[in-house]
Amino acid sequence: MAGGRRSTASRTSRPPVAPSGTNNMVASQSKPGAVSPGRKEDDLTSPLSYPQAVPIPDIPHDSPFTFEVIMFLYTSAALGLQYLNLYRTVWWLPHSYTNQALNFYLIDPFTIAFSLTLLSRRLVWLCIRAAIIYFLPVSPSGRFVNGSKFCTIGMILLILGYLAYFVVQNHSMVNILYLVYPASVYFILFGAAASPFIDLSPGSQGRVKIYKDKVGTFRTNLAAAGGVPTSPELIRMEVAITKTDFNTRLKQVLFNTIISAYYSGFIPCAFSPSFLSYEVWWVSQHTLTTFLGCLTLYLVHCFPAGYNHLLHRTSLHLGHWLKMEGRISPNFYNQWSAASLWPGSAIVRHGKDLYKAEGVVNAAEPGNFSHVRYFYLFGDPSLLVCGLLVVQATLVSFQLMILAKSTFWYHLISQGILAFGNYYTLFKLTRDYLILSKIYKAEQMLIERFSPSFQE
Numbered sequence: 001m002a003g004g005r006r007s008t009a010s011r012t013s014r015p016p017v018a019p020s021g022t023n024n025m026v027a028s029q030s031k032p033g034a035v036s037p038g039r040k041e042d043d044l045t046s047p048l049s050y051p052q053a054v055p056i057p058d059i060p061h062d063s064p065f066t067f068e069v070i071m072f073l074y075t076s077a078a079l080g081l082q083y084l085n086l087y088r089t090v091w092w093l094p095h096s097y098t099n100q101a102l103n104f105y106l107i108d109p110f111t112i113a114f115s116l117t118l119l120s121r122r123l124v125w126l127c128i129r130a131a132i133i134y135f136l137p138v139s140p141s142g143r144f145v146n147g148s149k150f151c152t153i154g155m156i157l158l159i160l161g162y163l164a165y166f167v168v169q170n171h172s173m174v175n176i177l178y179l180v181y182p183a184s185v186y187f188i189l190f191g192a193a194a195s196p197f198i199d200l201s202p203g204s205q206g207r208v209k210i211y212k213d214k215v216g217t218f219r220t221n222l223a224a225a226g227g228v229p230t231s232p233e234l235i236r237m238e239v240a241i242t243k244t245d246f247n248t249r250l251k252q253v254l255f256n257t258i259i260s261a262y263y264s265g266f267i268p269c270a271f272s273p274s275f276l277s278y279e280v281w282w283v284s285q286h287t288l289t290t291f292l293g294c295l296t297l298y299l300v301h302c303f304p305a306g307y308n309h310l311l312h313r314t315s316l317h318l319g320h321w322l323k324m325e326g327r328i329s330p331n332f333y334n335q336w337s338a339a340s341l342w343p344g345s346a347i348v349r350h351g352k353d354l355y356k357a358e359g360v361v362n363a364a365e366p367g368n369f370s371h372v373r374y375f376y377l378f379g380d381p382s383l384l385v386c387g388l389l390v391v392q393a394t395l396v397s398f399q400l401m402i403l404a405k406s407t408f409w410y411h412l413i414s415q416g417i418l419a420f421g422n423y424y425t426l427f428k429l430t431r432d433y434l435i436l437s438k439i440y441k442a443e444q445m446l447i448e449r450f451s452p453s454f455q456e
Contacts, residue, residue: 053313054443058216059435061304064200065130068123071260071297074421075119078290079264081414083107085286086268086278088410110166111271114179115263117159125152125198153194171271178270182259189251200256200302202248208241210310218310232341232363235317239374242314253298261291282411289399289418296392296425305385305432312381312440319362320375321348321355328354336366360447382436389429396422 062070087103090096129145138144168176190196195203204210210220222238265287272278324347336348336355342362348355350366364371377384399419406412 053309053316054439054446056217056306056309056439057435059305059432061306062301065123065126067297067301068126070421070424071294072120072123074293074297074418075260075264075290076116077417077421078260078286078293079112079115079119079268081417082265082268082283082286082290083112084410085283085414086272086276106273106276108167108170108271110163110170111179111267114160114163114167115267117156117163118263119260121156122198122200124156125149128152149198150194153197156198175271178267182262185255185258189255196252196255200252202245202252210242210245210307212306216306218306220310232339235314235341235363236365236371238314239318239371242311243370243374246311249302253295253302257291257295257298260294261287265290286414289395289415292391292395293418293422293425296388296395296429297421299388300425300428300432303384305381305436308378308381308385308432308436309439311378315375315378316359317361318364318371318375319344319357319359320364320372321350321362321366322358323367324354324356338365380440382433382440385429385433385436389426389433392422392426392429396426 084102087106089098089101089103091099091101128148129140132138132145132148133140136144164176164179167179186197208221210218212218220238220241222234222241265283269278269283269287319342328347333347333349333354336342336350342348342357344357344360344362346357346362348357348366353367355366359375364375396419399415399422402415403412403419406415
């Protein structure tokens, strides 16, 4: 009847509540014939689709063995140059008491062997693992290889204990505490796990793993990685998995950076004779330069451009919610559902607060600060690379300034050699930043052009 009572759905502007189950709010808006209030009929000619990240090219990346060789050469050079700063001589003078550049008789060889053994532990394991796989018909991830890993750890610890015994004979107990102090940092970060000691890359999380496919794209074995997400629960699960993997990689970077700078920069100073006179400011800046150089090397290797793009793809599907202040009519919002994938600009109620969706699609949980941090941290894949590039450029500029102003031969040698490794890192960071920034700009242009949530 024309004057009869209208239904509830016709009296309100919000759609009726969908039945229980996975409810795709984005897909419901793109169904043929479904016209939302306030949208023109012509807008349906550009259907709303899920945001797709622009594919990233296959950027060359160092293999684990190549990186370990570079890292061992860099830290070994830093260790040798620190001994040069401490025990240099004036051997070029006509009446010098020695014809050698260093006072070798003051250097404890067991301390050097201890430091080199610890710095080369991952390289030793990679060589042993490669030999096992090459000569024996075993699987790279089989039990025999895993058992060999723990045997290698035991062998390295045995060698370190043997060298520490001789170090104890010539030094005080305080120096011995200096030598084993990083072990406490390891247990704080990794607990009783043994694999992080010689394995830089994190392992799989149960049956879920992050891998690199044949075209060089990082993916997870969840359906949401690199493809069209069909379930918001799957997207949030991938966020949790990639966040855990990111934190594990970051702990590895921090621990190994501290270990590298500690044993190649601080230990030579801590075990120097009490009567030795040296430039404290110079050896301190050498240690700091080594720390920053190792930090950027580890970050570039553990977080390559392809891995940053994986985190960006996940954040693109995650979205985030912006908390709204004040009150609005119930006709303009829906109750948030964990099984729904919400479109941009949607308004929902979660708990006692109202939230507005930001982004093209939204699978995040309103009020979850972990999801908000994830979205802003990885929303722009070039942001973190840009910050790291600024740090590396500052480090290289500082080294060039020292080389320009220094008049001592050992200053020029120590900074000149370390600068070569930092140039390599600067090149890789510049390359990654240029590629990621251009890809992100192109992606934003496509999203703003084809996504109705950005159109007026």
